Amino acid sequence: xxxxxxxxxxxxxxxxxxxxxxxxxxxxxxxxxxxxxxxxxxxxxxxxxxxxxxxxxxxxxxxxxxxxxxxxxxxxxxxxxxxxxxxxxxxxxxxxxxxxxxxxxxxxxxxxxxxxxxxxxxxxxxxxxxxxxxxxxxxxxxxxxxxxxxxxxxxxxxxxxxxxxxxxxxxxxxxxxxxxxxxxxxxxxxxxxxxxxxxxxxxxxxxxxxxxxxxxxxxxxxxxxxxxxxxxxxxxxxxxxxxxxxxxxxxxxxxxxxxxxxxxxxxxxxxxxxxxxxxxxxxxxxxxxxxxxxxxxxxxxxxxxxxxx
Amino acid sequence: xxxxxxxxxxxxxxxxxxxxxxxxxxxxxxxxxxxxxxxxxxxxxxxxxxxxxxxxxxxxxxxxxxxxxxxxxxxxxxxxxxxxxxxxxxxxxxxxxxxxxxxxxxxxxxxxxxxxxxxxxxxxxxxxxxxxxxxxxxxxxxxxxxxxxxxxxxxxxxxxxxxxxxxxxxxxxxxxxxxxxxxxxxxxxxxxxxxxxxxxxxxxxxxxxxxxxxxxxxxxxxxxxxxxxxxxxxxxxxxxxxxxxxxxxxxxxxxxxxxxxxxxxxxxxxxxxxxxxxxxxxxxxxxxxxxxxxxxxxxxxxxxxxxxxxxxxxxxxxxxxxxxxxxxxxxxxxxxxxxxxxxxxxxxxxxxxxxxxxxxxxxxxxxxxxxxxxxxxxxxxxxxx
Numbered sequence: 001x002x003x004x005x006x007x008x009x010x011x012x013x014x015x016x017x018x019x020x021x022x023x024x025x026x027x028x029x030x031x032x033x034x035x036x037x038x039x040x041x042x043x044x045x046x047x048x049x050x051x052x053x054x055x056x057x058x059x060x061x062x063x064x065x066x067x068x069x070x071x072x073x074x075x076x077x078x079x080x081x082x083x084x085x086x087x088x089x090x091x092x093x094x095x096x097x098x099x100x101x102x103x104x105x106x107x108x109x110x111x112x113x114x115x116x117x118x119x120x121x122x123x124x125x126x127x128x129x130x131x132x133x134x135x136x137x138x139x140x141x142x143x144x145x146x147x148x149x150x151x152x153x154x155x156x157x158x159x160x161x162x163x164x165x166x167x168x169x170x171x172x173x174x175x176x177x178x179x180x181x182x183x184x185x186x187x188x189x190x191x192x193x194x195x196x197x198x199x200x201x202x203x204x205x206x207x208x209x210x211x212x213x214x215x216x217x218x219x220x221x222x223x224x225x226x227x228x229x230x231x232x233x234x235x236x237x238x239x240x241x242x243x244x245x246x247x248x249x250x251x252x253x254x255x256x257x258x259x260x261x262x263x264x265x266x267x268x269x270x271x272x273x274x275x276x277x278x279x280x281x282x283x284x285x286x287x288x289x290x291x292x293x294x295x296x297x298x299x300x301x302x303x304x305x306x307x308x309x
Numbered sequence: 310x311x312x313x314x315x316x317x318x319x320x321x322x323x324x325x326x327x328x329x330x331x332x333x334x335x336x337x338x339x340x341x342x343x344x345x346x347x348x349x350x351x352x353x354x355x356x357x358x359x360x361x362x363x364x365x366x367x368x369x370x371x372x373x374x375x376x377x378x379x380x381x382x383x384x385x386x387x388x389x390x391x392x393x394x395x396x397x398x399x400x401x402x403x404x405x406x407x408x409x410x411x412x413x414x415x416x417x418x419x420x421x422x423x424x425x426x427x428x429x430x431x432x433x434x435x436x437x438x439x440x441x442x443x444x445x446x447x448x449x450x451x452x453x454x455x456x457x458x459x460x461x462x463x464x465x466x467x468x469x470x471x472x473x474x475x476x477x478x479x480x481x482x483x484x485x486x487x488x489x490x491x492x493x494x495x496x497x498x499x500x501x502x503x504x505x506x507x508x509x510x511x512x513x514x515x516x517x518x519x520x521x522x523x524x525x526x527x528x529x530x531x532x533x534x535x536x537x538x539x540x541x542x543x544x545x546x547x548x549x550x551x552x553x554x555x556x557x558x559x560x561x562x563x564x565x566x567x568x569x570x571x572x573x574x575x576x577x578x579x580x581x582x583x584x585x586x587x588x589x590x591x592x593x594x595x596x597x598x599x600x601x602x603x604x605x606x607x608x609x610x611x612x613x614x615x616x617x618x619x620x621x622x623x624x625x626x627x628x629x630x631x632x633x634x635x636x637x638x639x640x641x642x643x644x645x646x647x648x649x650x651x652x653x654x655x656x657x658x659x660x661x662x663x664x665x666x667x668x669x670x671x672x673x674x675x676x677x678x679x680x681x682x683x684x685x686x687x688x689x690x691x692x693x694x
Contacts, residue, residue: 210395210401213368213387214368215389226405
């Protein structure tokens with residue numbers, strides 16, 4: 001009996017002590033999430049809602065805009081600017097493919113062959129970021145200028161005839177042609193391709209290459225059957241990181257292109273800042289966002305990356 | 310069954326060696342692995358056994374010497390042209406392919422179209438028929454190990470190379486896989502070259518064991534031969550436990566050497582002494598702990614004549630079920646180990662008791678005294694840790 005009455009006291013002091021930290025512990029994740037959520041609400045969700053309401057307003061700058069649920073703006077914007085949309089997708093896709101073709105060998109080299117040069121090459125890949133995006137794009141203006149080295153080389157090799165025939169260039173010019181815009185996009189987004197590719201290549205166990213060789217795979221087969229499939233996560237994230245910003249870009253088309261190479265980003269920019277037709281600009285932005293989301297969803301489904309750990 | 314009669318499953322290494330800059334991983338060595346045998350390369354980590362294996366596989370270019378498979382010189386062939394397959398340490402299964410495709414990989418690379426039947430048969434051989442459509446990471450360690458074996462064996466290599474294949478498994482599974490591998494080897498009859506640091510594994514599985522130390526083959530032979538007749542202290546200590554007594558050579562009769570150790574007389578068969586034993590010289594006398602009998606000093610008179618005997622005092626005893634392990638301090642050797650089967654235990658044999666250790670002279674082996682009696686001891690402990 002005495003043992004039973006003595007037993008509770010030691011329990012009593014420990015129980016209340018334990019409870020409060022547990023309660024706080026349960027809420028901790030939400031507190032930690034708060035800054036992120038606030039950031040997302042203030043800088044993403046609210047502007048999106050504001051943008052959405054803008055896109056269904058009508059009116060003019062002088063009389064002010066009012067929400068009239070005028071969804072026809074979307075249809076009008078799409079039917080008027082579909083060539084620019086198409087061009088955006090085309091240019092962004094070309095730049096993405098070029099980035100992949102240029103970036104993959106480099107990422108492979110850094111991951112498997114660079115040895116002690118690895119860090120140096122990585123720095124060289126990132127180094128251009130230390131200069132302004134604008135300055136780097138302007139530099140391309142000089143590189144591709146009429147009578148410049150690139151035009152000269154293409155002329156000598158008679159490649160300009162080929163690109164002219166393909167419609168990538170016009171006459172004796174490279175600047176102010178689709179080729180120039182795609183070159184600018186490729187150059188500016190190349191590191192976004194290389195870095196994820198490098199990360200996924202670098203994670204591949206070197207013994208898998210040995211195992212493939214041991215099982216009668218020649219080096220090229222090893223690449224096709226083992227290395228490339230295992231680098232798919234990097235290929236997918238690299239192409240997304242390149243394609244999405246490239247599709248919405250307007251700086252390259254603005255600086256390196258002409259009126260014939262305007263992308264949807266240029267249209268949105270001029271609607272917002274020059275023509276001041278806010279509803280159309282907002283509707284264009286939404287169409288672009290929806291289109292990219294749709295394409296990305298299909299792409300991720302098709303590439304089936306969730307299987308790759 | 311075989312169409313060739315040229316022992317094409319032989320592996321012949323001729324003066325093969327590997328240097329990395331100033332470091333010699335493998336000193337030039339000659340080795341012949343006969344067709345159809347289960348051959349183990351045994352040694353502590355860094356002894357050059359894996360490098361030797363990788364040179365056979367073609368994953369490492371030898372600095373000198375030649376590798377022959379049967380009559381074919383494969384020294385300069387890339388791995389994908391060698392009729393040899395490897396089971397890698399930690400398996401190196403392709404994580405993006407399922408088990409079926411992992412096993413079919415080698416067949417497909419050689420342009421074989423209808424692989425289904427072969428792969429299914431092979432998966433049945435390693436008892437993984439049900440798991441064909443799983444990915445490697447969904448399998449347990451033991452199952453992954455079997456996939457690795459199946460993936461290599463399906464190609465009917467002339468030689469199967471196994472690089473510490475059981476290293477990642479727990480003890481119980483390892484024992485089970487040892488028997489399993491031995492069964493598979495008997496069934497398919499392919500030459501197996503097995504690299505391991507586990508002496509018990511090497512002894513249970515292999516027909517022939519090559520003990521390697523510091524880039525050299527220390528001794529080569531059957532497990533029993535290596536255990537009973539070690540020629541160096543490294544082998545004696547690396548394979549099991551040995552007790553050593555430094556003794557002076559007294560005289561030599563026809564087939565026995567009489568020795569003097571701290572006043573006591575010991576006899577050693579000439580045939581079991583690998584050292585040149587001249588009168589007046591020194592010899593390391595070795596004896597395995599399980600060969601020794603213990604008798605309490607009071608009963609010393611009951612020990613039959615003709616047995617080697619030394620006296621000592623029990624320093625420690627530990628009961629481990631089937632046997633009792635004693636550590637005995639003796640004037641000629643401190644820390645003498647004796648394993649006694651637990652049959653008719655003498656209750657007087659407790660720490661502090663004076664005892665006589667005696668054994669049949671035929672169980673004695675003699676080694677060159679000019680070597681470290683503890684060679685190979687630390688390396689065993691290092692790997693166990």
